[in-house]
Amino acid sequence: ANWRFTLASQGFQVGLLDVDICGPSVPQMLGLSGQEVHQSSSGWSPVYVRDNLGVMSIGFMLPGSDDAVIWRGPRKNGLIKQFFTDVDWEKLDYLIVDTPPGTSDEHISTVQFLKDCDIDGALVVTTPQEISMADVRKEINFCKKTEIKVLGVVGNMDQLKIPFQSLLFSNGKGENITAQTMHEISEKLPDLLDAVVSANVFNGTVERGPEKMAELMEVPFIGYIPLDPNLLKACENGRPFVEEYPKSAATEPFLSIVDRLKKAVEEKTME
Amino acid sequence: MNNSILPDKPSNSNKTCVGPTSEKAGKADTCKGCPNQSACASGATKLPDPSLKKIRARFETIGHTILVLSGKGGVGKSTVACQLAFTLASQGFQVGLLDVDICGPSVPQMLGLSGQEVHQSSSGWSPVYVRDNLGVMSIGFMLPGSDDAVIWRGPRKNGLIKQFFTDVDWEKLDYLIVDTPPGTSDEHISTVQFLKDCDIDGALVVTTPQEISMADVRKEINFCKKTEIKVLGVVGNMDQLKIPFQSLLFSNGKGENITAQTMHEISEKLPDLLDAVVSANVFNGTVERGPEKMAELMEVPFIGYIPLDPNLLKACENGRPFVEEYPKSAATEPFLSIVDRLKKAVEEKTME
Numbered sequence: 001a002n003w004r005f006t007l008a009s010q011g012f013q014v015g016l017l018d019v020d021i022c023g024p025s026v027p028q029m030l031g032l033s034g035q036e037v038h039q040s041s042s043g044w045s046p047v048y049v050r051d052n053l054g055v056m057s058i059g060f061m062l063p064g065s066d067d068a069v070i071w072r073g074p075r076k077n078g079l080i081k082q083f084f085t086d087v088d089w090e091k092l093d094y095l096i097v098d099t100p101p102g103t104s105d106e107h108i109s110t111v112q113f114l115k116d117c118d119i120d121g122a123l124v125v126t127t128p129q130e131i132s133m134a135d136v137r138k139e140i141n142f143c144k145k146t147e148i149k150v151l152g153v154v155g156n157m158d159q160l161k162i163p164f165q166s167l168l169f170s171n172g173k174g175e176n177i178t179a180q181t182m183h184e185i186s187e188k189l190p191d192l193l194d195a196v197v198s199a200n201v202f203n204g205t206v207e208r209g210p211e212k213m214a215e216l217m218e219v220p221f222i223g224y225i226p227l228d229p230n231l232l233k234a235c236e237n238g239r240p241f242v243e244e245y246p247k248s249a250a251t252e253p254f255l256s257i258v259d260r261l262k263k264a265v266e267e268k269t270m271e
Numbered sequence: 272m273n274n275s276i277l278p279d280k281p282s283n284s285n286k287t288c289v290g291p292t293s294e295k296a297g298k299a300d301t302c303k304g305c306p307n308q309s310a311c312a313s314g315a316t317k318l319p320d321p322s323l324k325k326i327r328a329r330f331e332t333i334g335h336t337i338l339v340l341s342g343k344g345g346v347g348k349s350t351v352a353c354q355l356a357f358t359l360a361s362q363g364f365q366v367g368l369l370d371v372d373i374c375g376p377s378v379p380q381m382l383g384l385s386g387q388e389v390h391q392s393s394s395g396w397s398p399v400y401v402r403d404n405l406g407v408m409s410i411g412f413m414l415p416g417s418d419d420a421v422i423w424r425g426p427r428k429n430g431l432i433k434q435f436f437t438d439v440d441w442e443k444l445d446y447l448i449v450d451t452p453p454g455t456s457d458e459h460i461s462t463v464q465f466l467k468d469c470d471i472d473g474a475l476v477v478t479t480p481q482e483i484s485m486a487d488v489r490k491e492i493n494f495c496k497k498t499e500i501k502v503l504g505v506v507g508n509m510d511q512l513k514i515p516f517q518s519l520l521f522s523n524g525k526g527e528n529i530t531a532q533t534m535h536e537i538s539e540k541l542p543d544l545l546d547a548v549v550s551a552n553v554f555n556g557t558v559e560r561g562p563e564k565m566a567e568l569m570e571v572p573f574i575g576y577i578p579l580d581p582n583l584l585k586a587c588e589n590g591r592p593f594v595e596e597y598p599k600s601a602a603t604e605p606f607l608s609i610v611d612r613l614k615k616a617v618e619e620k621t622m623e
Contacts, residue, residue: 101344101453127345129588134380159520160512160553168511168550181547188540195533198520201512201553201579227553236481 002231004096005030005240006258008053012093015046018057019080019110020100027059031238035060043088056087080109102135103142111146120265121149124219126210127157128202133213140217151264152222154257155210157202160227161249164195196249201227220264223257225250323468325437329395330469333367334445335617337503338462338474340495342487344453347508348477350587351577352450353381355475357592358610360405364445367398370409371432371462372452379411383590387412395440408439432461454487455494463498472617473501476571478562479509480554485565492569503616504574506609507562509554512579513601516547548601553579572616575609577602 004016018026027033027047035047037060046054058079089095100106111119122143126136136153143150169181185192214221225231228250234241242251287301295302302308330336339355341348349372356368370378379385382401389412390397398406410431441447452458463471474495478488488505495502521533537544566573577583580602586593594603 104456129584134377160551162551166551168552169547170550181544184541185544189536192533192537195521198522199512199514199518199551199581200520201581202584229553229555232481232554 002029002234002241002254004053004055004094005049006242006255007094007096008050009240009243010258011052013052013091014054015089015092015095016053016055016057016098017083017087017095018055018059018098019083019106020057020098026055026057026098029235029238030055032060033238040088043086046087046089054089056083077105077109080106081113084113103139107142111148119148120268121151123151123261124153125156126153126213128155128209133209136210137213137217140219149268150217150219151268152220152257152261153210153214154222155224158224158226159198160201161196161198162229164197165193166229167197198226220260222260222264223253225253225257322433322437323465326465327468329436329439329441330466332443333441333447333469335472335621336447336449336466336469337472337613337617338449338451338500339477340451340459340474340491341453341477342455342485342489342491343478346453346477346479347577348453349377349381349450350583351475351477351506351508352448353378353587354583354593354606355610355613356405356407356446356448357382357401358594358606359446359448360402361592361595362610363404365404365443366406367441367444367447368405368407368450369435369439369447370407370411370450371435371458372409372450377411378407378409378450381587381590382407384412385590392440395438396434398439398441406441406444408435428457429461432458433465436465455490459494463500471500472620473503475503475613476505477508478505478565480507480561485561488562489565489569492571501620502569502571503620504572504609504613505562505566506574507576510576510578511550512553513548513550514581516549517545518581519549550578572612574612574616575605577605577609 004014008014016026016030020026027035030049030053032047032049032055037047037056038045044056046056047060048054097110099110124136124139124143126133140150140153165182167178168176169178171177182193210224211221226249228248230245230248231241231250231254233239234244241248242254245251285301285303285305288305289295289299289301297308337355339348339352349370352368356366360366368378368382372378379387379399382405384399384401384407387399389399389408396408398408399412400406449462451462476488476491476495478485492502492505517534519530520528521530523529534545562576563573578601580600582597582600583593583602583606585591586596593600594606597603
């Protein structure tokens with residue numbers, strides 16, 4: 001969801017459509033929990049986070065936000081179709097469509113309904129784990145079969161990058177000894193307190209796996225996003241990450257990815 | 272079972288269709304004009320599916336069936352399901368693992384079984400055996416190329432899941448673990464329908480500390496309540512990252528790797544630091560101990576946290592049994608404790 005915030009903060013008119021019918025996380029990630037959708041004569045109105053960022057999700061239409069949406073294919077299909085026929089987006093520079101994971105009804109429906117609408121392409125998100133890359137190869141094959149251009153692959157949850165001072169220390173008995181440890185360090189090795197540390201969390205067996213995989217599948221790789229607790233916090237709270245954490249570990253990488261995505265879209269338009 | 276949650280209304284039925292299995296099927300006022308009216312009225316649609324009998328027969332030799340669910344993808348559900356199967360097997364039980372994630376089957380790889388094939392015998396499909404006492408069935412074994420996308424709509428997936436339940440010959444099992452895709456969709460509905468006469472012990476629900484994934488998991492728990500599946504326990508996965516201090520990497524202001532120099536300095540001035548274990552909050556939600564509190568709120572048991580442990584992830588990447596290969600890793604004790612509590616919960620249910 002943060003792509004949309006970033007494009008909106010760059011001045012574009014942005015729409016965000018969440019077709020994840022069974023697990024719609026978009027409303028919460030944009031701080032819109034509890035909002036409702038309004039109908040007008042021109043169709044359904046998106047819910048506006050800002051003047052230039054409108055959102056549509058089934059999350060807005062569920063009575064209680066904890067209700068499970070237990071629908072089989074045809075009913076989901078009908079709702080996705082309505083999203084495409086009835087939502088009045090007005091004029092948009094970008095429409096971002098968030099999908100559920102995998103390749104299922106929602107994806108098939110989306111591609112079918114939009115086949116005459118010139119989808120620019122797809123951004124494919126993966127993590128370094130081999131497991132998730134196996135699934136993403138399938139996703140890329142789906143794009144190839146359905147003739148959707150892969151605008152870029154993103155390697156998310158790359159190394160964790162945090163300030164040394166946010167580490168917690170425990171002793172052999174599992175007791176928290178962070179305060180004492182930091183004190184000792186400030187006396188004997190004060191420079192350490194200003195360090196930034198990285199840790200491999202989700203590493204796969206292949207180094208730079210997502211990048212190599214994209215190369216193998218002949219699709220563009222457009223960047224890594226490190227694991228950054230501030231990015232997660234921003235999503236929890238429905239806040240625009242880049243605006244609120246301009247100097248966090250994931251900020252530059254994220255902006256660079258948005259940039260490359262915009263270029264890829266322009267190149268396609270000129271084809 | 273509350274049948275209104277699992278409607279099978281044909282797509283060409285009238286808007287206010289009562290459902291083909293309703294007592295009024297074909298006879299209600301709302302049936303007028305529906306192309307299926309005479310079929311429903313004849314009673315044919317209310318006959319029990321003969322497959323259910325076959326499935327029930329298969330399950331006579333299966334001791335405990337546990338579904339592994341999560342509200343959202345990426346919370347480590349398949350990791351937990353696979354390592355649960357490995358751990359129970361290493362404790363001497365006869366275990367089966369069924370992967371009904373038709374579109375994203377990660378189970379074969381997580382058990383080191385990539386490229387294996389399923390064999391058919393006169394008694395049905397044989398699971399692929401990791402060990403004598405751990406058999407696995409997944410659509411992953413049946414796809415021609417492992418990178419092929421499985422792009423099936425509901426009914427075809429349904430048919431395959433049904434076959435998994437009618438045709439796989441598990442023989443005698445103490446535990447059958449069923450790994451599902453995330454969310455609440457066709458695969459879940461089908462699984463619950465097909466196993467309704469087979470006495471599912473319950474579900475293990477996996478979540479992470481993020482509020483987002485917990486919102487999804489509340490939905491998952493509500494699904495269990497509606498379909499009368501007992502929640503045996505909620506697991507808070509990807510809790511704090513716990514790693515040895517020595518696995519940290521240090522970089523300077525220019526982004527250059529200065530780990531070697533830094534560790535050297537530390538060994539001279541603060542050598543004890545090198546033996547420390549550090550924790551870091553990665554996926555914290557806004558609520559401390561969120562998964563535990565959420566389980567309390569939903570009145571279901573909370574059975575433990577699993578810290579983010581790179582060794583657990585490595586084990587899964589390589590299809591290895593985590594607890595056996597990393598007996599002293601950060602996630603080992605927590606994981607064993609969770610398996611223990613799960614076994615107790617299953618015993619308690621059996622005695623109900």
